[in-house]
Amino acid sequence: MGPAHPATTGLLRLRRAVTMNASEFRRRGKEMVDYVADYLEGIEGRQVFPDVDPGYLRRLIPTTAPQEPETFEDIIKDVEKIIMPGVTHWHSPYFFAYFPTASSYPAMLADMLCGAIGCIGFSWAASPACTELETVMMDWLGKMLQLPEAFLAGEAGEGGGVIQGTASEATLVALLAARTKVTRRLQAASPELTQAAIMEKLVAYASDQAHSSVERAGLIGGVRLKAIPSDDKFAMRASALQEALERDKAAGLIPFFVVATLGTTSCCSFDNLLEVGPICHEEGLWLHVDAAYAGSAFICPEFRHLLNGVEFADSFNFNPHKWLLVNFDCSAMWVKKRTDLTGAFRLDPVYLRHSHQDSGLITDYRHWQLPLGRRFRSLKMWFVFRMYGVKGLQAYIRKHVQLSHAFEALVRQDTRFEICAEVTLGLVCFRLKGSNKLNEALLESINSAKKIHLVPCSLRDQFVLRFAICSRTVELAHVQRAWEHIQEMAAKVLRAPGEGKAEIKN
Numbered sequence: 001m002g003p004a005h006p007a008t009t010g011l012l013r014l015r016r017a018v019t020m021n022a023s024e025f026r027r028r029g030k031e032m033v034d035y036v037a038d039y040l041e042g043i044e045g046r047q048v049f050p051d052v053d054p055g056y057l058r059r060l061i062p063t064t065a066p067q068e069p070e071t072f073e074d075i076i077k078d079v080e081k082i083i084m085p086g087v088t089h090w091h092s093p094y095f096f097a098y099f100p101t102a103s104s105y106p107a108m109l110a111d112m113l114c115g116a117i118g119c120i121g122f123s124w125a126a127s128p129a130c131t132e133l134e135t136v137m138m139d140w141l142g143k144m145l146q147l148p149e150a151f152l153a154g155e156a157g158e159g160g161g162v163i164q165g166t167a168s169e170a171t172l173v174a175l176l177a178a179r180t181k182v183t184r185r186l187q188a189a190s191p192e193l194t195q196a197a198i199m200e201k202l203v204a205y206a207s208d209q210a211h212s213s214v215e216r217a218g219l220i221g222g223v224r225l226k227a228i229p230s231d232d233k234f235a236m237r238a239s240a241l242q243e244a245l246e247r248d249k250a251a252g253l254i255p256f257f258v259v260a261t262l263g264t265t266s267c268c269s270f271d272n273l274l275e276v277g278p279i280c281h282e283e284g285l286w287l288h289v290d291a292a293y294a295g296s297a298f299i300c301p302e303f304r305h306l307l308n309g310v311e312f313a314d315s316f317n318f319n320p321h322k323w324l325l326v327n328f329d330c331s332a333m334w335v336k337k338r339t340d341l342t343g344a345f346r347l348d349p350v351y352l353r354h355s356h357q358d359s360g361l362i363t364d365y366r367h368w369q370l371p372l373g374r375r376f377r378s379l380k381m382w383f384v385f386r387m388y389g390v391k392g393l394q395a396y397i398r399k400h401v402q403l404s405h406a407f408e409a410l411v412r413q414d415t416r417f418e419i420c421a422e423v424t425l426g427l428v429c430f431r432l433k434g435s436n437k438l439n440e441a442l443l444e445s446i447n448s449a450k451k452i453h454l455v456p457c458s459l460r461d462q463f464v465l466r467f468a469i470c471s472r473t474v475e476l477a478h479v480q481r482a483w484e485h486i487q488e489m490a491a492k493v494l495r496a497p498g499e500g501k502a503e504i505k506n
């Protein structure tokens, strides 16, 4: 045999250099698991919020990808050198910002398996296990929440659940499906009506406390969204919604969609579903319930009453990826009538068809969502639900709620502070009695010290600090330390010139 062609030799060398084979993957995988476990075990020792300035990372890495393969060792070294200094440690027990984002070892392991299987489960045939496990997991979860039977797929139900990427997508999908449904209904009654003429008059509604993703769904969906003034508990009530509906109908507009929020982002308030639901039902409006954060708590019988009224909803959504130990992304959405979604978004190119699609026995999730591609996300639910059990998950939720009440009690003992909204689950809204400026200074001093991390909200024009119980590993001692730190920072800002006693009396 003559010498190998230079191109072949080059290719072989390249393949040897770039391919991580199974035996190296085993070794590196174990190292990576150790790295991850060390990271999470030692996370408390890392500063919760990074010190870097904007653009820090660009200065640390080349401007183009390497021409020649690099080694795993070099990459992992750079993780500590380049990535970690710029990470906000969401799973630190000193992270109390936003809402929690879920993290658990079973979910991480399931995600690894999801990556390995690497299927794209847009239809049943594209990977039957991916589709079928999702349908069953959504039924399991629906039962954990005691959702009305109508939302479950069961053997032959009309409803069912789907995993969306985020609550924002779920709201958008619901709004688009509702838009299609009302348009078809109006056109069936008056065939001369154009879609444009209908769209111009459609109105959606949500409380003034709803998440910005609801307004965004309106923008993307090309329909007006009206904010309903919430009551003194930051809840949407029947009277305010009814008033808006009457006004808009009298003006020739067409109300079609209402979003009720259970557990608002600012202060975890709850729209009055038992009042709003019947109105939507009577008026023939699609009711979507967004319980992005709070939904996880409804697996506990003592919090289930907060979901009462969901029987009036057409769609319901919450994020197990926030508070149910299933790592991002996993946003659980149920509809009572799956044909509302599949009828609105169905397209059937030849290359996606399969022989079972019209059998009535299977689900093709591509018709339930915006993208075509979808990961095997139900594996994460399966692993987590089995390894924690419902009891373990309930205990986890309860612990967080107890910790938030412990924090609330600490705040109430200090007369310089006030609690700004009812504490129901794992979020406490509080502030120093005094001006917005004073509270902005307090938050600024807390976040620049970087011992804990908080974000603010605005409640009726008041600048308020939010303390959300977030980390899986947070304990009472962390909450107490955080409170002592907040008190120290408060003393500092109150001592600053121009602040002090006069402010507190305001």
Ligand SMILES: Cc1ncc(COP(=O)(O)O)c(C=O)c1O
Pocket (backbone or CB within 6 Å): 099, 165, 166, 167, 168, 169, 211, 213, 261, 263, 264, 265, 290, 291, 292, 293, 319, 331
């Ligand atoms: C009530 C509510 N709805 C929607 C969202 C948006 O969630 P996602 O990031 O899943 O779109 C949030 C985020 O915190 C939220 O609190």
